[in-house]
Amino acid sequence: GEKVEQHESTLSVREGDSAVINCTYTDTASSYFPWYKQEAGKSLHFVIDIRSNVDRKQSQRLIVLLDKKAKRFSLHITATQPEDSAIYFCAASSNTNKVVFGTGTRLQVLP
Amino acid sequence: GPKVLQIPSHQIIDMGQMVTLNCDPVSNHLYFYWYKQILGQQMEFLVNFYNGKVMEKSKLFKDQFSVERPDGSYFTLKIQPTALEDSAVYFCASSFGQGWNTEVFFGKGTRLTVV
Numbered sequence: 001g002e003k004v005e006q007h008e009s010t011l012s013v014r015e016g017d018s019a020v021i022n023c024t025y026t027d028t029a030s031s032y033f034p035w036y037k038q039e040a041g042k043s044l045h046f047v048i049d050i051r052s053n054v055d056r057k058q059s060q061r062l063i064v065l066l067d068k069k070a071k072r073f074s075l076h077i078t079a080t081q082p083e084d085s086a087i088y089f090c091a092a093s094s095n096t097n098k099v100v101f102g103t104g105t106r107l108q109v110l111p
Numbered sequence: 112g113p114k115v116l117q118i119p120s121h122q123i124i125d126m127g128q129m130v131t132l133n134c135d136p137v138s139n140h141l142y143f144y145w146y147k148q149i150l151g152q153q154m155e156f157l158v159n160f161y162n163g164k165v166m167e168k169s170k171l172f173k174d175q176f177s178v179e180r181p182d183g184s185y186f187t188l189k190i191q192p193t194a195l196e197d198s199a200v201y202f203c204a205s206s207f208g209q210g211w212n213t214e215v216f217f218g219k220g221t222r223l224t225v226v
Binding site: 032034036043046089093100102104 | 152
């Protein structure tokens, strides 16, 4: 079955810098790649997604890149702010509807 | 935006007792899911459910687990009997479609504590 690896378990950046979180997946049938944010003690909050028909998507300060050949996707958070501090989960999904999550990256934005 | 509601937010239960976790999915959604997250760890897929049937389940979905959505009401996860290792946060999710249309919406979770 699909396996999603999230390479950075923790990441610290200075406020205003960019943060990059990298994920890889194994199933070539995966076509949908959402990213979720989880603040302490709270649920998952959808932040952005990318589908396999594009290789880049931007929403305000968030950019996701998808490299289907390398089976790699990444989340770039530009101009980071303290409220970006959270755990970020990447995920992958194919036609089976099963969303497989990465292990999470704890992002800390330092003042 | 669309919301998935989970009731209750926290439940404490004695080991061996039965527990039912309730989920009110987004109203026009057709696919329903349960995920388990042990504190500070990864979200793990348990099961997905469509058209009244379990479509796929993981190894974590033990024989003591069952799901149903009678008459379009709550989508429920029942654990009978509960064990200590069932303590976790259980997230319900729903989506309208699959594959290309799979945007999955999650509830806020039910924290289950088995004592």
